[in-house]
Amino acid sequence: MKVLVLGAGQLARMMALAGAPLNLKISAYDVRSGNLVHPVTLEVLGQGLENGIADTDVITAEFEHIAPDVLSICQASGKFYPGEEAILTGGDRRKEKALLDKAGVNNARYQVIESKDDYDAAIATIGLPLILKSALDGYDGKGQWRLKPDSDLDAIWQDIDQFLKTSPQGSRQCVIAEEFVPFDREVSLIGARNAQGKLEIYPLTENIHTNGILSVSVAAGDDDAVQSQAEAMFKAVADALNYVGVLAIEFFDVGGTLMVNEIAPRVHNSGHWTQQGAEVCQFENHLRAVCGLPLGSAKRVRPTAMINIVGEVTVPTDVMAHAHVHWYDKAPRPGRKIGHINLCAESAASLGDALDTVSQHLADDEFPALKPAADSLR
């Protein structure tokens, strides 16, 4: 069976590696070059989306910021999973918030902002502080604002107004204002849903970010009540989308009550630990779902942590004596994810010890989340 992935990055690469033992042939459509490539070897296999669609059985995606015309062409083929609506929803904060409301899952209060009146109404109704984010992908590093009681609200509005007027997405773009959630931690849930609505859901992972980029994910066991909340919301969202494939949901944990932050209609960085820690990893389960094959067990085999390798950091090979290193065959660049490290142990406490051992081979300033993560487990 052949699978075409929209996007040729590390997620497509890891799908290809997970799919090879299933005799699945994965190719990737590089949306920038228009080339069809093998996502591991980068061999150019052809040119053009239409050719890619004609020569595949199934289409899926590794990211959600994809041009609507590309999505609608894929949808028209009848081969696209999780499909146009799910990808559009993942890439558009307005649609995403509407979905969360429709599915009846707990999420932060919000207001859509398209005008100065909307802006004033958000401030009046929700109150400060407020987090404002562009609904679609931002550009030039813009697309996010924070309103505090002492902010210059008029100046920020001028900036937002300018942003909306010059947005490459035109009138599809808007800004979503959300209440500030004072969360205790961020957790995420990854799961697969097949075309018959069957679910295989992994245990929650706790995510630690550094400079806004995922740094460490730990799947070491969570409270059953919290896991149940997350699974109920996962089912509500996945069913509302009639979702097929792996879906990721990020939550804020506020005193044991979960609130959906955002969804990603794809395999997700916080699910990379499943490669060593779960019975069947997220990449294989995504392929199984979109190809109509039986889902595999999402059971956790043992406590596992994932450490992202971001930018121009040094990872000595000594780390391999203790852990599984997954490189993405990418040149290091500041802020770029170029690999990750998976680490397994028999218990949460020994996972803490293992994280500490690995941290001794890595520079504190390059991996600042590591020692706190280790300490929190011991």
Add this chain to the structure above:
Amino acid sequence: MKVLVLGAGQLARMMALAGAPLNLKISAYDVRSGNLVHPVTLEVLGQGLENGIADTDVITAEFEHIAPDVLSICQASGKFYPGEEAILTGGDRRKEKALLDKAGVNNARYQVIESKDDYDAAIATIGLPLILKSALDGYDGKGQWRLKPDSDLDAIWQDIDQFLKTSPQGSRQCVIAEEFVPFDREVSLIGARNAQGKLEIYPLTENIHTNGILSVSVAAGDDDAVQSQAEAMFKAVADALNYVGVLAIEFFDVGGTLMVNEIAPRVHNSGHWTQQGAEVCQFENHLRAVCGLPLGSAKRVRPTAMINIVGEVTVPTDVMAHAHVHWYDKAPRPGRKIGHINLCAESAASLGDALDTVSQHLADDEFPALKPAADSLR
């Protein structure tokens, strides 16, 4: 780092899949076509051994029946691990038996047969029954004889004499006569040795053959004393060869005493279970060893069994709900290994149950070893 594998079959394929996360670029030299190919995509990357050697950092092999001139060219490059002598030893029963004697490990009594006098001497000294095997690869299905008390010894000698005179390998060929060993079971040990002599050894697996082809391998825990015997012999053999890479040793178990049957200087079919059952699989550990990277742990994570998929059998996708299926992207042909199934469980008994569950999806006549293997674990 680049690695060239001599041979482009499933073992090279699984090395490439295990090596990709380490950013190792694996190419394969197809000894029949002379092509350099990617062992997963089969993309032709070039032509000719010399070009392959010039464009790689490390050379290794996926099989031992390789022409001596190919091996000596690889050896001369200084990049070849485990190297010419190890591969020649694995492919030549005469060298192999000499190595086992030199290493001082228990193995069946034998005699080299190059003439009628040798033949008569073997019968007189070792006695009947005797197993005779060609030292090098046989041809036309020939190369193995069994001498029983009622055999026509002269007729068999005529056949052997003819075999030796027409052997494509000329005077390098001979026949090894070995005592018949009434073994209770066959077990094998896989391990990695690096250039500094450090070892990582997997637990023993018990192997069940059907029609002379490995059918089921079970790594469900073995007697510590038996494991220790096997490890001591492994170390003696690996040290004697100054071995670098993964080495497999097959043993006869005769009432709890192990006797080396044969060695394979490479990753081995009876080690495929390590992909799901061990901390770091044999393919990755072989690459780590030959590339001078730290070895990974060979610890068994949980009881695991491997079922070979051989020839034109039917494997319904339902099996995937219970197990890991690894296909080799090969067309089915009688006797050809085209994939395998890995199955994990919490205990030996539950592994027996899991084998039984899988056996219900597979035909008894196509997988005859499955139910007995399940029963022996429960």
